[in-house]
Amino acid sequence: xxxxxxxxxxxxxxxxxxxxxxxxxxxxxxxxxxxxxxxxxxxxxxxxxxxxxxxxxxxxxxxxxxxxxxxxxxxxxxxxxxxxxxxxxxxxxxxxxxxxxxxxxxxxxxxxxxxxxxxxxxxx
Ligand SMILES: [Zn+2]
Numbered sequence: 770x771x772x773x774x775x776x777x778x779x780x781x782x783x784x785x786x787x788x789x790x791x792x793x794x795x796x797x798x799x800x801x802x803x804x805x806x807x808x809x810x811x812x813x814x815x816x817x818x819x820x821x822x823x824x825x826x827x828x829x830x831x832x833x834x835x836x837x838x839x840x841x842x843x844x845x846x847x848x849x850x851x852x853x854x855x856x857x858x859x860x861x862x863x864x865x866x867x868x869x870x871x872x873x874x875x876x877x878x879x880x881x882x883x884x885x886x887x888x889x890x891x892x893x
Contacts, residue, residue, distance in 0.1 A: 773851055774815060774851075775815050776812055777808065777852055778808070778809055778848060779806050779850070779861075780822060780833070780844050780847055782804070782842055782843070782844055783844075784800055784801075784842055785841045786841050787800060787801045787802045788839060790839050792832050792836065792870065793835050795867060795869060795870065803886065804887050805884065806863060808854055809822075809871060815849075822837060822847075833870075836883070855875060855876075856877075858884075861884045862886070863885055864885045865880050865883075866885050868881055869881060870882060
């Protein structure tokens with residue numbers, strides 16, 4: 770097996786109810802309840818980055834910090850990967866709700882590194 774370290778990750782996020790969340794300078798967005806996948810990378814201190822995402826008390830810095838700060842949000846799974854960040858992100862079938870989310874450094878035209886994947890509950 771390759772011993773090359775992980776450099777990218779995906780946070781599988783569950784939003785238990787629809788809510789409006791302010792994402793830093795991007796402004797306020799309405800997030801429908803359901804499943805989201807956020808793709809990120811850390812070339813150094815990888816595990817520290819992952820645990821930072823799972824920690825509640827921190828200064829809000831990245832777009833994802835604002836989303837995770839919502840009390841209706843929980844990270845249900847962390848997937849570690851060695852794929853390039855944008856390749857990993859583009860492998861996710863999903864809808865872009867917030868243009869530019871987590872994609873400040875993206876040069877691959879992803880549009881967003883957060884994708885809305887499906888409804889938690891079937892439409893009533
Ligand atoms: Zn990208």
